[in-house]
Amino acid sequence: MSASPCWHLAQLNIGRVRAPMDDPLMAGFVAELESVNALADSAAGFVWRLQTEAGDATAIRPYDDDRILINMSVWKTIEALKAFVYRTHHVDVMRQREKWFERIDTYFIALWWVPAGTIPTVLEAKLRLDHLRQHGESPYAFSFKKVFSPPAELSEPTTISSKAADSA
Numbered sequence: 001m002s003a004s005p006c007w008h009l010a011q012l013n014i015g016r017v018r019a020p021m022d023d024p025l026m027a028g029f030v031a032e033l034e035s036v037n038a039l040a041d042s043a044a045g046f047v048w049r050l051q052t053e054a055g056d057a058t059a060i061r062p063y064d065d066d067r068i069l070i071n072m073s074v075w076k077t078i079e080a081l082k083a084f085v086y087r088t089h090h091v092d093v094m095r096q097r098e099k100w101f102e103r104i105d106t107y108f109i110a111l112w113w114v115p116a117g118t119i120p121t122v123l124e125a126k127l128r129l130d131h132l133r134q135h136g137e138s139p140y141a142f143s144f145k146k147v148f149s150p151p152a153e154l155s156e157p158t159t160i161s162s163k164a165a166d167s168a
Helices: 022-044 078-087 089-094 120-133 163-167
Strands: 007-016 046-049 068-075 109-115
Touching: 007 078, 007 120, 022 046, 022 089, 046 089, 068 078, 078 089, 109 120
Parallel strands: none
Antiparallel strands: 007 068, 007 109, 046 068
């Protein structure tokens, strides 16, 4: 799915930490935050990420459950986001997530297209994730498993693992 000059990809992911951020159990995760965030900031196709003045989003708690952390970012393409997530040091940290985060048995990542230059709000991101959980994947909110094209280019959903999508 090539870059669209009109659309960027927004993403939200959430996780429920096993302990407060200052607990020794979370030390390994906290130690990785700065380097992983710097890696994202310098990644090809990176546009924006949610952060406080401290440089990360761990202090932002938009859910009633204080142990739910959020991460939001915007990328030029799905390929750019996937390259960061699965082909950088981020994947090494992600492989250790069970040390720091409880398992979530439903969608915890939502992707959606935003007009280029638009920064999504936390409320919008929460609504997208809620919609995905209630209705499944659609152009409104989807995951890496079933990626939809940007609205101006929308035809049929693309299933990443399908050979038919590769030949389209």
